[in-house]
Amino acid sequence: MGPSLSAVQVIGGPLPLVLEILAALAALALIVRPLPRGSRMRWLVTVAAVLVLGAAVGLLTCWVVGDLLNAFDVTLSWITRAWVATAFAGLGLAIASLVRTRARRRMGAIAAAAVFALLGAVGVNADFGQYPTLASMVGVSSFPDLPALIADTQHAAAGSGTSTAVDATWTPPVDLPTKGLVGGVTIPATVSHFAARQALVYLPPAALTAHPPALPILVMLSGQPGSPENVFVAGHLDTVLDSLAAQHQGLAPIVVVPDQLSAPSTNPMCVDSPIGNSATYLTVDVPAWIRAHLDVQPASAAWGIGGFSQGGTCAIQLGAAHPELFGSIIDVSGELEPKSGTPNETIAAGFGGDAAAYVAATPLSVIADHAPYADTVAIFAAGALDTKYTPWVATVAKAAKAAGMHTTLLSSPGTAHDWRTVIYAFEHGLPALYQRWGLAP
Numbered sequence: 001m002g003p004s005l006s007a008v009q010v011i012g013g014p015l016p017l018v019l020e021i022l023a024a025l026a027a028l029a030l031i032v033r034p035l036p037r038g039s040r041m042r043w044l045v046t047v048a049a050v051l052v053l054g055a056a057v058g059l060l061t062c063w064v065v066g067d068l069l070n071a072f073d074v075t076l077s078w079i080t081r082a083w084v085a086t087a088f089a090g091l092g093l094a095i096a097s098l099v100r101t102r103a104r105r106r107m108g109a110i111a112a113a114a115v116f117a118l119l120g121a122v123g124v125n126a127d128f129g130q131y132p133t134l135a136s137m138v139g140v141s142s143f144p145d146l147p148a149l150i151a152d153t154q155h156a157a158a159g160s161g162t163s164t165a166v167d168a169t170w171t172p173p174v175d176l177p178t179k180g181l182v183g184g185v186t187i188p189a190t191v192s193h194f195a196a197r198q199a200l201v202y203l204p205p206a207a208l209t210a211h212p213p214a215l216p217i218l219v220m221l222s223g224q225p226g227s228p229e230n231v232f233v234a235g236h237l238d239t240v241l242d243s244l245a246a247q248h249q250g251l252a253p254i255v256v257v258p259d260q261l262s263a264p265s266t267n268p269m270c271v272d273s274p275i276g277n278s279a280t281y282l283t284v285d286v287p288a289w290i291r292a293h294l295d296v297q298p299a300s301a302a303w304g305i306g307g308f309s310q311g312g313t314c315a316i317q318l319g320a321a322h323p324e325l326f327g328s329i330i331d332v333s334g335e336l337e338p339k340s341g342t343p344n345e346t347i348a349a350g351f352g353g354d355a356a357a358y359v360a361a362t363p364l365s366v367i368a369d370h371a372p373y374a375d376t377v378a379i380f381a382a383g384a385l386d387t388k389y390t391p392w393v394a395t396v397a398k399a400a401k402a403a404g405m406h407t408t409l410l411s412s413p414g415t416a417h418d419w420r421t422v423i424y425a426f427e428h429g430l431p432a433l434y435q436r437w438g439l440a441p
Contacts, residue, residue, distance in 0.1 A: 008134035011126045019119045026112035027090060030097045033105065046096055054092025058085035073339065074417040075388045079127045087120025129234050129419030130226075136233045139264075143229060146183030146201055150208060157212060157295035165438035166297075170206065170213045172249045177205040179242045180252065182232050187258055187289045192272075194281035197259040200228045202238050205250035207295070214295050216253040216302040216437035219286060219326075221311030225264040228257040234419040235308070240426040244434070251439045253304070254294055258286045260307075260314055269338035270314035271361050273350045282314070283322055299327070301375060302437055306330025308422045309389075313338055316363045316396055319378070320370055320403075328433055329378040329405075332425045333417055336392040337362040363396050371403035377436060378405045381425035383415035408432060 009015060031047055062084050066076040094113035098106050131137040180203055187199045206213055220237065222230040232238050237255060245252040260270060260278050268278035282305075290296060296303075305326045307315040312334025319329035338361055340346045351357040359365055380397040382390040394409065401407040412424035434440035 009132065010122060010134055010137055011129065011132045016119075016122050016126065019115065019122055022115050023090065023112075023119045026108075026115050027093060030093050030109060030112055033097075033101070047093060050092040050096040051089045054089035055085040057092070058088030061088070073388075075386060077127055077385055077416040077418075080124050083120050083123030083127065086123070087116050090116030090119075127416075127418060130230070132233055136229065139227070141184065141198070141229060142233055143182050143184050143200060146181075146185050146203075150181065150183075150203065151185070151293070153210070153212065154203070154207065154295050155293050157214070158293055159291060166206075166213050166215065166251055167248065167439055167441055170249060170251060172206065173209050173211075175209075176250045177208045178246070180204040180238055180245065181208060182238050185293075187256075187286055189277075189281050189285050190288070191284045192277035192280035194268075194276045194278055194285070195262040196281060197227065197262065199256060199258040199286075200232065201257075201294070202232070202241065202255035204241060204245045204252035204254065206245070206252070207254055209250075212295050213251075214297045215251070216304070216439065217290055217294065217296040218253045218255045218304045218306060218328075218330075219282070219290075220255055220257045220330075221260050221282075221305075221307030221314050222257070223307070223309035223311050224261055224267050226261065226311070227264060228259055230419070231255075231257045231308075235422045235426065237426055240423070240430065244430060248434065248439055253433075253437060253439070254296060256286065256290055256294075258282060260311065267310060267338075267340045269310075269340060269346070269350045269361070270317050271338065271350060274352065275340075275350055278314075279318065282318055283325060287325060297438075300324055301327040304328035304330065304433065304437075306332070306379075307334070308332045308419070309334065309417065310339075312393075313363065316378070316400070317361065317366055319376070320363065320366045320373075320400070323370065323373055323376050327376055328436065329376065329400075330381075330425065330429055331378065331393065331396065332381045332422050333383065333386060333389045334363070334380075334393060334396065335389070336364070336395060364399050367396075367399050367403045367405075373400075373404040376405045377407075377433065379408045379410065379425070379429040379432065381410035381412060381421065381429060383412045383417060383421035385414065385416040386421070389417055 062081045065071045094109045097109035135142050182202050184198045185201050220231050241252040268275040270278050272279050303326050305315045305319045312331040316331045319326040347358045378400045380393050382393040397407050397409045412421040415421040
């Protein structure tokens with residue numbers, strides 16, 4: 001079921017175009033209705049009024065829910081607002097079409113309302129880039145388990161890696177694969193007992209050979225709500241790394257995407273708390289599994305951690321707290337502090353009411369407590385249109401630089417708090433790490 005649902009593109013592909021055509025036809029069918037000559041002008045005036053009123057209600061809803069109540073903790077882009085306004089305008093037209101008409105037209109108006117609402121939802125989703133396929137939308141995994149033969153080859157070579165530059169010693173075989181592979185794995189929470197969902201692993205072409213080299217490792221985290229597959233399905237990290245590998249003899253970092261949430265709507269905030277021991281899972285259980293099952297380089301300079309939004313916050317929290325483990329950090333649109341509701345709600349849920357513990361877990365406090373940094377590289381990124389997270393990211397980047405980290409701050413043009421920003425960060429941030437990771441001269 002997963003592969004078939006994965007083939008249905010919700011972003012791009014024919015589905016959005018079909019919905020746009022259906023919505024246009026539905027609107028035309030509602031506007032054009034048999035009326036006496038004297039009533040036609042009144043109906044057209046009514047149509048114009050409900051379209052304007054509906055759009056205004058849509059924009060007002062965005063302002064109240066997105067700006068006033070901050071229900072999503074992101075600034076809604078003008079594209080999202082336009083889609084919501086369009087959907088509400090269509091709904092207004094459908095409601096007006098229910099009045100003083102025959103039963104068949106009322107049924108048509110109800111069907112049209114569903115089309116308008118669905119088109120608006122698809123448009124908003126396209127702006128955020130969260131669910132590119134039908135499989136991702138309904139929570140069905142697009143990836144099978146990692147093939148046993150490949151997993152066994154990696155497992156057999158685990159622990160043999162050195163810290164030498166791979167590009168200087170690696171000779172690709174003639175049958176080098178052209179693309180990497182993404183597969184599911186189970187990473188047991190032996191120490192943390194964290195209720196993690198299945199993780200995903202990306203193995204680059206070089207790792208799929210009979211005698212794979214020891215490679216760098218990147219631990220990557222999704223946002224919240226989210227799941228590990230968002231990193232590949234929405235963030236296209238495998239596509240970006242396949243492209244880089246094609247330029248570097250099949251070399252790219254191995255990527256492990258563990259589940260730091262336990263459920264899409266849960267936010268353990270990457271600390272050990274009553275919500276779950278997320279921090280121990282990510283810094284003890286996951287690294288132990290990586291060392292035991294994957295052929296990776298042992299030095300911290302070859303280990304990185306990254307994430308988007310809540311995952312970006314986790315990346316800077318854990319990367320800054322454990323420079324002996326992670327030598328590189330990728331923080332895409334991370335927060336200024338861990339967050340699960342209001343500050344009081346966050347402190348109560350994640351820190352047992354201990355405000356001091358909450359402050360100590362913020363990125364700025366973690367950086368200050370572990371400064372100075374001798375050999376940590378941190379890449380920060382945010383969308384140029386993301387008015388809320390951009391200053392937060394800049395603030396953390398400034399503190400990281402002052403603490404001795406080697407920092408880069410990227411601004412993704414024309415994007416906001418969405419996966420297009422993540423793709424930009426991958427495309428422009430990962431090449432800068434290739435030389436550090438020994439994958440390029």
